[in-house]
Amino acid sequence: MALIGYPTKAKKTTQKKTVMYNNRGMRLEEELNTANEYYRASNIAVIHKKPTPIQIVKVDYPKRSAAKITEAYFRTPSTTDYNGIYKGRYIDFEAKQTNNKTALPLQNFYEHQIEHMQAVLLAGGICFIIIHFTQHNETFLIDAQHVIEIWQQSKSDGRKSISYQFSQMHGHKIDTTTFPTLNYIDIIDKFYLGGE
Amino acid sequence: MALIGYPTKAKKTTQKKTVMYNNRGMRLEEELNTANEYYRASNIAVIHKKPTPIQIVKVDYPKRSAAKITEAYFRTPSTTDYNGIYKGRYIDFEAKQTNNKTALPLQNFYEHQIEHMQAVLLAGGICFIIIHFTQHNETFLIDAQHVIEIWQQSKSDGRKSISYQFSQMHGHKIDTTTFPTLNYIDIIDKFYLGGE
Numbered sequence: 419m420a421l422i423g424y425p426t427k428a429k430k431t432t433q434k435k436t437v438m439y440n441n442r443g444m445r446l447e448e449e450l451n452t453a454n455e456y457y458r459a460s461n462i463a464v465i466h467k468k469p470t471p472i473q474i475v476k477v478d479y480p481k482r483s484a485a486k487i488t489e490a491y492f493r494t495p496s497t498t499d500y501n502g503i504y505k506g507r508y509i510d511f512e513a514k515q516t517n518n519k520t521a522l523p524l525q526n527f528y529e530h531q532i533e534h535m536q537a538v539l540l541a542g543g544i545c546f547i548i549i550h551f552t553q554h555n556e557t558f559l560i561d562a563q564h565v566i567e568i569w570q571q572s573k574s575d576g577r578k579s580i581s582y583q584f585s586q587m588h589g590h591k592i593d594t595t596t597f598p599t600l601n602y603i604d605i606i607d608k609f610y611l612g613g614e
Numbered sequence: 615m616a617l618i619g620y621p622t623k624a625k626k627t628t629q630k631k632t633v634m635y636n637n638r639g640m641r642l643e644e645e646l647n648t649a650n651e652y653y654r655a656s657n658i659a660v661i662h663k664k665p666t667p668i669q670i671v672k673v674d675y676p677k678r679s680a681a682k683i684t685e686a687y688f689r690t691p692s693t694t695d696y697n698g699i700y701k702g703r704y705i706d707f708e709a710k711q712t713n714n715k716t717a718l719p720l721q722n723f724y725e726h727q728i729e730h731m732q733a734v735l736l737a738g739g740i741c742f743i744i745i746h747f748t749q750h751n752e753t754f755l756i757d758a759q760h761v762i763e764i765w766q767q768s769k770s771d772g773r774k775s776i777s778y779q780f781s782q783m784h785g786h787k788i789d790t791t792t793f794p795t796l797n798y799i800d801i802i803d804k805f806y807l808g809g810e
Binding site for chain 2: 495501538542
């Protein structure tokens, strides 16, 4: 994994301020965490977000208090952010939020993540992405196969994003009128498990 | 998740030195990474170690170089360290190494991890721990059900560890004469999948 200047679009800040990094996408992450917590507490599914990968360089061990990391860097993830188990099936996905009205730029993904999606599909897992278009206030589940195809085509046809239109046509809109608000398990039931 | 003085037994260091934290267990982790990389590259299984959970407090964004985390703390993990997919089945485990000749102390686990193991078993996943006893140079795979039982019994009978003897009797010794050196998938085949 290479070190990266992550998050690329986060607000710059001075050295003295405490910052919330990666605000972009935070709302989606919170809603997914709420859904996952509900699934876990109700014995429906066990799905967790993986911690952000960090390269730790320096750690201080002060007396009588917690170990403090004083130098560390963000690393590029080698997998997707979320995985777990539902109805005995392995579930794996990446979640992205965009303010862009027409498309989610492909630069939101890393090559390793696309390779990971391919490996998961090959192993028989259920793999997808969840995109939230904030300007439309709509969230779609899109099968990983589509993402992999768009990624590969982008190398020849120059397409550099997953469009809102594509998401509408080939994705599955996640109902947000229920509790939990982002009840994506419903889509897995209908689309992947055929209403099992 | 609470902040913790992790790693509890790591070597203390001065503030100016760059440290390798958590050396304890590093060899086991490296061997598991090698095995997992081999499984992934050979399209056998997709199993990854999750990143260490970190609470980030301060990040600097210097010009023309990578974002630098200047204050962060270790958090207690809410799941096990490893998960993924093998032959369509969800795999989930924790790996521990001990210099103790007779037993692995239970303090190597967190309540949340035990609860996670229970949830995974309930959801139909394959869940276990891998213990490496360095003094014996032996590694065992032990089903999570045993770990959960020992954990629960420890609350009444005061047993505070998983003994080497127990590991020999109820665990499955992992053959280390092969490549990869820690070929734990073999045990999954024999013990969980009945030689599928």
